[in-house]
Amino acid sequence: MRPLLDAAARSEDEHIDRNGPLPWPSAPGVLIGAVQEAGLTGRGGANFPTWRKLARAAVTDRPVVIANAAEGEPASSKDKVLLSHCPHLVLDGLQLAAEAVGASRVYLYGPKGTVVPKRKSDRYPIVHVQAPDTFTAGESSAVMAAVAGRPARPTDRSREDMLVQNVETLARIAQIARYGPRWFRQHDSFLATVSGAVKRPGVYEVPKNPEVRQLLDLADAIEPTKAVLVGGYHGTWLRPHDIVDDPGAGVAIALHTNESGLTKTTEIVRYLASQSTRQCGPCRFGLPALAEAMTRRQWPQVRRLVELVDGRGACHHPDGTARLVRSALAAFGEERR
Ligand SMILES: Cc1cc2nc3c(=O)[nH]c(=O)nc-3n(C[C@H](O)[C@H](O)[C@H](O)COP(=O)(O)O)c2cc1C
Ligand code: SF4
Numbered sequence: 001m002r003p004l005l006d007a008a009a010r011s012e013d014e015h016i017d018r019n020g021p022l023p024w025p026s027a028p029g030v031l032i033g034a035v036q037e038a039g040l041t042g043r044g045g046a047n048f049p050t051w052r053k054l055a056r057a058a059v060t061d062r063p064v065v066i067a068n069a070a071e072g073e074p075a076s077s078k079d080k081v082l083l084s085h086c087p088h089l090v091l092d093g094l095q096l097a098a099e100a101v102g103a104s105r106v107y108l109y110g111p112k113g114t115v116v117p118k119r120k121s122d123r124y125p126i127v128h129v130q131a132p133d134t135f136t137a138g139e140s141s142a143v144m145a146a147v148a149g150r151p152a153r154p155t156d157r158s159r160e161d162m163l164v165q166n167v168e169t170l171a172r173i174a175q176i177a178r179y180g181p182r183w184f185r186q187h188d189s190f191l192a193t194v195s196g197a198v199k200r201p202g203v204y205e206v207p208k209n210p211e212v213r214q215l216l217d218l219a220d221a222i223e224p225t226k227a228v229l230v231g232g233y234h235g236t237w238l239r240p241h242d243i244v245d246d247p248g249a250g251v252a253i254a255l256h257t258n259e260s261g262l263t264k265t266t267e268i269v270r271y272l273a274s275q276s277t278r279q280c281g282p283c284r285f286g287l288p289a290l291a292e293a294m295t296r297r298q299w300p301q302v303r304r305l306v307e308l309v310d311g312r313g314a315c316h317h318p319d320g321t322a323r324l325v326r327s328a329l330a331a332f333g334e335e336r337r
Contacts, residue, residue: 002205003187004171008085012119015088022092022121023177024099031100032058035173037181043191043250044068044138044166045232050173054100057163062104066147067094069110069167070131070138073232074271075251078191079110079167081203086171087116091126093170096177098124101163107147109138110167135233135275139315140164142277153277154315190250194219196229197256212243215252222254227261227331229253233268234320237261237331261332265324266294272321282309282318290325299329299336 009015036051057063067090071079083090098106106124108116111131129147131137137152144162146152165173168191176184188208195201198219206214212228227237232251255261273291276283286309293301306325309318329336 001187001189001207003175003189004082004089004168004191005085005205007089007175009088010117012088012117012121019089020178022095022174024096029058029100031096031173031177034176034181038172038176038184039181039188040169040172040176040184042166043168043172044140044164045073045234045250050165050169053163053165054097056160057101057103060101060161062161063101064105064107064147064162065094065098065101065103066107066109066143066162066164067167067170068138068140068143068164069108069114070143071111072131072133072135072138073234073251074135075195075229075232075253076193078193078203078250082168082171082191083110083114083116088119089171089174090167091116091119091122092174092177093165093167093172094126095122095124096173097163097165097170103163109143109146134277135272136277136315136317139317141315153279154317156314192250192252194252194254196252196254197222197225197259198254212238212252216243216254219252219254222256224257226255226257226259228255229264229324233272234316234324236323236327237265238327239331260335261328262294262297262335265328265332266291269294269321269325272317272324276317280313280318282312286312286318287321290321294325297336303329 009018032051032054040050041047069079107127107129109129109131132152139154141158142152142154143164144159189205190208192215193203194215198221200220204218227239229235229237230252270291273287276287278284290305306322310322
C-alpha cells in the first residue's frame with residue numbers, strides 16, 4: 001500500500017486523469033474540519049495537529065501560506081522524492097490550504113534546483129523562494145524570515161500571519177480533500193528515508209508507525225546491525241533490543257557492528273556545530289566545545305556541556321543536538337571503556 005507514491009504523475013493532465021480534479025471545498029471551514037477528522041499531523045518533524053494550525057491561520061487577516069520543501073536534514077530525501085514524483089498533489093494541497101485560510105500570498109520555499117510545474121488550474125500564483133543549503137534553514141521561523149526577505153535564520157519570534165506547512169503535509173491535505181477523512185484514516189502512510197549500513201538506501205512509503213525493524217528489512221540492512229539512529233541528526237540512537245516495537249520515524253540511519261557509534265555521533269555533532277547560525281550562546285560556544293570534547297573523548301565534559309546547551313537557544317537546534325549525544329552515551333556505553 002503506497003497511497004502517496006502510487007499517485008505519482010508528472011504532468012497536470014496525467015495527474016487529473018489519475019487523481020481527479022481538484023475538489024474545491026464547498027464552504028469555508030469544510031477542509032479544516034475534514035483535516036481534523038482525518039487526524040493529520042505535520043510531516044516536517046514536529047507532528048503538530050495540522051487542523052489547529054489551519055484554524056489559527058484562518059482567523060488571521062489574510063495570512064501568507066508557505067510550503068516548506070527545505071529539507072535541511074542531510075539524512076532525509078523524502079520531500080525531494082515527493083516533489084519529483086507527485087508535485088501536483090503538493091500544489092493541490094498548497095492551493096487548498098491557501099483557500100481554507102483566506103491567504104493573501106502563497107510561497108514555495110525549497111533548495112536550489114527545486115522545480116515545480118506551472119499549472120492552468122491554480123487560483124493562487126506561487127512565488128518561489130530559494131532555501132539555503134543549511135540544517136536550520138527549514139525551521140519555521142527561519143522560513144518566515146526568508147520569505148520576508150531576511151536571512152534564513154531561526155528567530156525567537158514566530159509570526160502569526162504566516163502558515164508554514166511541510167510539503168508532505170500539503171500532499172496529504174490534497175488526498176483528504178479528494179477521498180475524505182475516513183479513507184485517509186485507513187490509508188495514512190509514512191515516507192521514511194533509510195540510509196547507512198543497508199543495501200538499498202532510499203525513500204520508502206510504509207504504513208503509519210512502522211517498526212524500525214520493518215524499515216531495516218525493506219532497505220535490506222547489512223547484518224548485524226549495531227544500532228539505528230531514528231529521527232535524523234536531532235534523533236535518538238536505538239540498539240537492536242530497543243527497536244523491537246519502537247514506532248518508526250521519517251529518518252533511519254543504520255550502523256553496522258564494525259562501526260563505532262561514538263565516532264559516527266562525533267562526526268554528526270561536528271556537522272551540527274558548523275550549522276548553528278551563531279546567534280545564541282549555546283550554539284556559538286556550547287556546540288563547538290561539545291564537538292571538541294567528543295573528539296577528545298572527554299566524557300565528563302561532554303555530559304556537562306550537554307546539560308549546559310539544552311533548552312537555551314532561540315530554536316531547538318541545541319536541544320536536538322543534546323538529545324542525540326545523550327542517546328549516544330546511553331547506547332554506546334561499551335565503547336567508552
Ligand atoms: C532545526 C530545525 C530544522 C527544521 N527543518 C525543517 C525542514 O527542512 N523542513 C520542514 O518541513 N520542517 C523543518 N523543521 C520543522 C519546522 O520548524 C516546522 O515544524 C514544519 O515545517 C511545520 O510543518 P508541518 O506542521 O507541516 O510539519 C525544522 C525544525 C527545526 C527545529
Ligand atoms: S539556537 Fe542556534 S541555530 Fe537556533 S537560532 Fe540560536 S544560534 Fe541559531
